[in-house]
Every structure is written in C-alpha cells, then in structure tokens.
Amino acid sequence: MHTHVRPALAVAMTTGLVVGVSGCAGWGGGPAGGGADTINVLMVNNPQMVDLQQLTAEHFTAETGISVNFTVLPENDVRDKISQEFSSQAGQYDVATLSNFEIPIYARSEWIAPLDDYVEADTEFDQDDVLGPLTASLSGDDGKLYGEPFYGESxxxxxxxxxxxxxxxxxxxxxxxxxxxxxxxxxxxxxxxxxxxxxxxxxxxxxxxxxxxxxxxxxxxxxxxxxxxxxxxxxxxxxxxxxxxxxxxxxxxxxxxxxxxxxxxxxxxxxxxxxxxxxxxxxxxxxxxxxxxxxxxxxxxAPVVETDSSGWLYAWSWSIQQASQKKDAAWEFISWASGRDYEELVGEELGWSRVPAGKRASTYSNPDYLEEAGAFAQPTLEAIQAADPNDPGVQPRPAPGIQFIGIPEFPDLATQVSQDVSSAIAGRMTVEEVLDRGQQLAEDVAERYRERDSG
Incomplete structure (x- = not known):
C-alpha cells in the first residue's frame, strides 16, 4: 500500500506545502473558504497528485469556472489532518484523498457523502468503466458509493x-x-x-x-x-x-x-x-x-500457497465531506480528476507513464498507454481484477481488506506488531516472541469487538 501502503507511493516533499489554484496559482496561503465557485481539496503529496495540481487551473478551472485550493501534505500528516477535519465535520475542506481503508469506516460514521446520485446523473463519468473491485471497496455497508478512485494498484x-x-x-x-x-x-x-x-x-x-x-x-x-x-x-x-x-x-x-x-x-x-x-x-x-x-x-x-490469488488492493480516492456546502462543485472536480479524459490529458501533456492508472478498464485498451506500459499493463489489470477484499483468504473475515483489516484499530495494532517483525528480521527477536506479543495486542482489539457484538 504507494499503496501503497502506499505508504508505498509517498514521496519526500516539503511538509505543509499549500497550492492555491485559482486565477493565479502559486505557493503559500491556506484554504480561505473562497466564494461559491471555490472548493478546498486536502490531498496526499504523491507524484500523481502533484501532476494534478499543475493541470487543474488551465484544464479544469478554465473550463468550469470552479477554482480549487489544494492543501498538500505527506501521507502520515494528511491522514491525521483528514481524520481531525472529517471527524469534527468542520466543513473547511470539501474534498479529500482517502483510501479504500478509510472510506468504508468514514461512511459508517457519516463523515462523507454518498455519490450515487451524482454518478447516476453524470452520464459522461461512466461508473461501469471503473474496475469492479475498486467500486466495491469504495462502497459502504449500505451498498452506496462513497469514493471515486484517482489511481489503483494491486x-x-x-x-x-x-x-x-x-x-x-x-x-x-x-x-x-x-x-x-x-x-x-x-x-x-x-x-x-x-x-x-x-x-x-x-x-x-x-x-x-x-x-x-x-x-x-x-x-x-x-x-x-x-x-x-x-x-x-x-x-x-x-x-x-x-x-x-x-x-x-x-x-x-x-x-x-x-x-x-x-x-x-x-x-x-x-x-x-x-x-x-x-x-x-x-x-x-x-x-x-x-x-x-x-x-x-x-x-x-503474486505468489500463492493455499489461495488462487493473493494480490492486495489499494486506491487513493476522492471523497466529499458530508459537511461541505459545495457538494455539486466538489463532484465536478472529482468527475474530472477520476475521469477518462483526465487520463488522456496526462498522457498528452506529461507522458503516458505518468497516467494515474489502475482504475478504469478503458485504460488497458488504450493503444497510447499500452505502448508505454505494455510490459506490465496486463499483469496489473489481472491482479486488480482478481483481488477480493471480502474473501482474501481461506476463511470468512469480520471486516473487509486484503493487506489490512478494515477497522480503525488496525493501523495501531499492525504498526506495533510490525516493529517486532522488523526486530525478527534484524535477528533481535524470534518469530515466536513476536507473535506471542502480537497475540496479546490483537486479543485486546478482538475483545472490544466481541463485547460490542454481544451488546
């Protein structure tokens, strides 16, 4: 997970850079709220998002009249800020980058808005072109869609x-x-x-x-x-x-x-x-x-033992804060940024290797993209299509996820256990010691869920 998780895709940039894309794009300043035609977007500083910043004023704002103020932060920082912002429903940001880990959890808490009505009304967006595993992983327990992928990976x-x-x-x-x-x-x-x-x-x-x-x-x-x-x-x-x-x-x-x-x-x-x-x-x-x-x-x-496939599934995606007063404009931005035409724009302006791929079936029949990505395009598509967050192993699971468990406690639990795994790789602990300690931590989490379910 960039992902990866994506932790995988995070790149080193100056912490806290904010880009205002409006009549005059430049560094500095924070979200100022803006007028009716201005939205505030909080996003991770991965390379694909940096490309998006460069293209927004000329190709989105000029066409729609909607200005976009971007706040761009490294992955750990942006996750913290999004969590604070959306849990409080402050409404300062209209759109944020969330992954398929957070989206079902945030949907359950009613922090983000369902997108089904927008998808149904926006005939050009073509939700059917979005790869099925991604649509499923960005949906809530109620079956409604709460996010649109910017790019995906297995x-x-x-x-x-x-x-x-x-x-x-x-x-x-x-x-x-x-x-x-x-x-x-x-x-x-x-x-x-x-x-x-x-x-x-x-x-x-x-x-x-x-x-x-x-x-x-x-x-x-x-x-x-x-x-x-x-x-x-x-x-x-x-x-x-x-x-x-x-x-x-x-x-x-x-x-x-x-x-x-x-x-x-x-x-x-x-x-x-x-x-x-x-x-x-x-x-x-x-x-x-x-x-x-x-x-x-x-x-x-991905190598296997007892399962037919074992590739993970991850997608940096766009969601709209429930408290946003500019949901229509926010959807226009999402529809553009996650749309097929945006991929064409990146390919033509920046090169096809920089297309935020892994989300649309049409990408993998695009001859321009395939010319650049032919070596790995088909294996990527097959890996994403084979990923099943609801059935990733040999037994039923209590929450969705392949390389993670879709519960709020998982990041803290797995991070603590991972520190010991790294120690085992370094030869400072045995695997038995690592997992005995990990079991105690996992039992604390499990007990809370058993009590919730029994209550």
Missing part, C-alpha cells in the same frame, strides 16, 4: 528476466511462495551485490505488513476469525511470518529491517536485487525511459 512479483535466464531458471506464470524461495536461493549473488529478492522489512502497517499480510492470507492465516477471535499466534500465521522472515534474512536485501517500498525500488533499479514482491504501481518507475532495468523486467502474479 501487488505482483517483479523479476529480472535476464538474470534468471543466465542462471537457467524459469519463472512460473503463477508461482508459489516455495518456488519463489527456491529461485531466490538460486539467483542470490548472481551478480556482485545482488540479493535473491527484496521484501519490505520496515516497520509500519502500510510497510512490512502490506506484503506480509498477503503472505499470511495465502498461507491460510488471518488476523481475526469471523467472530473476532485473535489468530496472530495460530499455526498458519506463525508459519507465514517465519517463512517471510527466513526468506528475507537468507536471500533478501542488505538493510532489510529498514527497507520499505522506496528502498526496494532503488535496489531493483540499481541492480541490487533479482526479484521484488510489491505494488503494481512500481512498474512504471522500473520501465521509465531513464531506468537502467527498462525492458529487462518480467511481471507475474
């Missing part, structure tokens, strides 16, 4: 075709984790300084536990049973974590306990890893014009 295995070929190793189209571990052992050290595989080890619910929870799922484990029994110290959860920790310790990258999405991306680009399991959105960087591994990469489905 996860898959990326590997150096030339390195495997030189070692006489063939990558299966649908590998198992045992097969991946075997390949990692064979190609470890194939080139000077090259690890067999790169896997996230950095603490964080959206860092190490994004890929690791998908491994737990396909090994047959789960954080909680359907009736809220904690399963962190169960045999299958334990087997999955032990496998992951052993694999990255034996054949993983240097500095694995501190390695997240960005570090693994750099390792792949610099030739320091032969394989990488992570977000599909990473492929655009690997195949960019200036990437030394462009054309050398192969992409296959």
């Amino acid at each position: 996860s898959f295995l990326m590997y150096r075709k030339d390195v495997l070929d030189a070692a006489g190793v063939e990558m299966p189209a649908n590998p198992t984790w045992d097969e991946v571990a075997g390949i990692a052992a064979e190609v470890d050290g194939a080139e000077p300084g090259m690890a067999g595989i790169c896997l996230r080890g950095q603490p964080g619910w959206g860092q190490v536990f994004a890929p690791l929870t998908t491994v737990v799922n396909t090994f047959g484990g789960t954080w909680f049973t359907e009736d809220w029994e904690a399963q962190v110290d169960s045999d299958r959860f334990r087997e999955a974590v032990r496998f992951y920790v052993d694999l990255v310790r034996e054949h993983g990258e240097t500095g694995a306990p501190q390695a997240g999405f960005t570090e693994c991306l750099n390792n792949m680009i610099q030739g320091n890893a032969a394989m990488w399991y992570d977000a599909t959105s990473a492929a655009g960087s690997l195949e960019s014009a200036d990437s030394p591994v462009r054309g050398k990469m192969g992409y296959v489905a």
Whole structure:
C-alpha cells in the first residue's frame, strides 16, 4: 500500500506545502473558504497528485469556472489532518484523498457523502468503466458509493528476466511462495551485490505488513476469525511470518529491517536485487525511459500457497465531506480528476507513464498507454481484477481488506506488531516472541469487538 501502503507511493516533499489554484496559482496561503465557485481539496503529496495540481487551473478551472485550493501534505500528516477535519465535520475542506481503508469506516460514521446520485446523473463519468473491485471497496455497508478512485494498484512479483535466464531458471506464470524461495536461493549473488529478492522489512502497517499480510492470507492465516477471535499466534500465521522472515534474512536485501517500498525500488533499479514482491504501481518507475532495468523486467502474479490469488488492493480516492456546502462543485472536480479524459490529458501533456492508472478498464485498451506500459499493463489489470477484499483468504473475515483489516484499530495494532517483525528480521527477536506479543495486542482489539457484538 504507494499503496501503497502506499505508504508505498509517498514521496519526500516539503511538509505543509499549500497550492492555491485559482486565477493565479502559486505557493503559500491556506484554504480561505473562497466564494461559491471555490472548493478546498486536502490531498496526499504523491507524484500523481502533484501532476494534478499543475493541470487543474488551465484544464479544469478554465473550463468550469470552479477554482480549487489544494492543501498538500505527506501521507502520515494528511491522514491525521483528514481524520481531525472529517471527524469534527468542520466543513473547511470539501474534498479529500482517502483510501479504500478509510472510506468504508468514514461512511459508517457519516463523515462523507454518498455519490450515487451524482454518478447516476453524470452520464459522461461512466461508473461501469471503473474496475469492479475498486467500486466495491469504495462502497459502504449500505451498498452506496462513497469514493471515486484517482489511481489503483494491486501487488505482483517483479523479476529480472535476464538474470534468471543466465542462471537457467524459469519463472512460473503463477508461482508459489516455495518456488519463489527456491529461485531466490538460486539467483542470490548472481551478480556482485545482488540479493535473491527484496521484501519490505520496515516497520509500519502500510510497510512490512502490506506484503506480509498477503503472505499470511495465502498461507491460510488471518488476523481475526469471523467472530473476532485473535489468530496472530495460530499455526498458519506463525508459519507465514517465519517463512517471510527466513526468506528475507537468507536471500533478501542488505538493510532489510529498514527497507520499505522506496528502498526496494532503488535496489531493483540499481541492480541490487533479482526479484521484488510489491505494488503494481512500481512498474512504471522500473520501465521509465531513464531506468537502467527498462525492458529487462518480467511481471507475474503474486505468489500463492493455499489461495488462487493473493494480490492486495489499494486506491487513493476522492471523497466529499458530508459537511461541505459545495457538494455539486466538489463532484465536478472529482468527475474530472477520476475521469477518462483526465487520463488522456496526462498522457498528452506529461507522458503516458505518468497516467494515474489502475482504475478504469478503458485504460488497458488504450493503444497510447499500452505502448508505454505494455510490459506490465496486463499483469496489473489481472491482479486488480482478481483481488477480493471480502474473501482474501481461506476463511470468512469480520471486516473487509486484503493487506489490512478494515477497522480503525488496525493501523495501531499492525504498526506495533510490525516493529517486532522488523526486530525478527534484524535477528533481535524470534518469530515466536513476536507473535506471542502480537497475540496479546490483537486479543485486546478482538475483545472490544466481541463485547460490542454481544451488546
């Protein structure tokens, strides 16, 4: 999760930059409320959003007369600010970037507005073109739609075709984790300084536990049973974590306990890893014009054990604050930013590798996009289409989510456990110690939900 989670896609920018896009765009100032034709948008500073800022005044405001004040913050900061703003229903911001983790939770609290009436009236938006798993993951318990994706991602295995070929190793189209571990052992050290595989080890619910929870799922484990029994110290959860920790310790990258999405991306680009399991959105960087591994990469489905698929699902998306007094103008902005025409605009103005993809079926039949993204477009589409947040493992779950559990307590729970997982990767703790402590934390969460359900 950029995502990733997306933690995966966050980039380093100056904290707290605010962009006002109106008659004169420039740095500085905060949301001033504006007139009837001004909306305030609070968003994460990922590269795709930075591109959006650059295009809004000339291509949205000029056409609609609606000015947009952007407040742009790093991921952790923007999550905190959005939570404070929307929980208080202050109404200062009309639109915010939320993920498919937050949207069902915020919908339950009635912090965000349903979009169904807008979608039905806006015949040009074409909701049917939005990939089904994303529409489902951005809906509430009531079946109503509460968000529109700006871009989406799943996860898959990326590997150096030339390195495997030189070692006489063939990558299966649908590998198992045992097969991946075997390949990692064979190609470890194939080139000077090259690890067999790169896997996230950095603490964080959206860092190490994004890929690791998908491994737990396909090994047959789960954080909680359907009736809220904690399963962190169960045999299958334990087997999955032990496998992951052993694999990255034996054949993983240097500095694995501190390695997240960005570090693994750099390792792949610099030739320091032969394989990488992570977000599909990473492929655009690997195949960019200036990437030394462009054309050398192969992409296959996320490795499995007991499930048919195991790729995650994540989407940075737009939602409207329930307290907004400018919902119509807010929808116009969302419809434009998540629309098919916006993708065309980015492709023509900035290049097709920068299109915020992973959300519309039409993207994957666009010849201009496919010319740029042909190496990874189909595997990405297949990964997203195979993702099922309501059935990601071998048993029923109490809440939706693949690489996360869709409850407010999950970020704190998984972040605490992840710190110990990183310690295990560093050799400072055993997996048994990690999961015994994790079970206690998970039981505290589970008990609250059992009491709620029984009450």
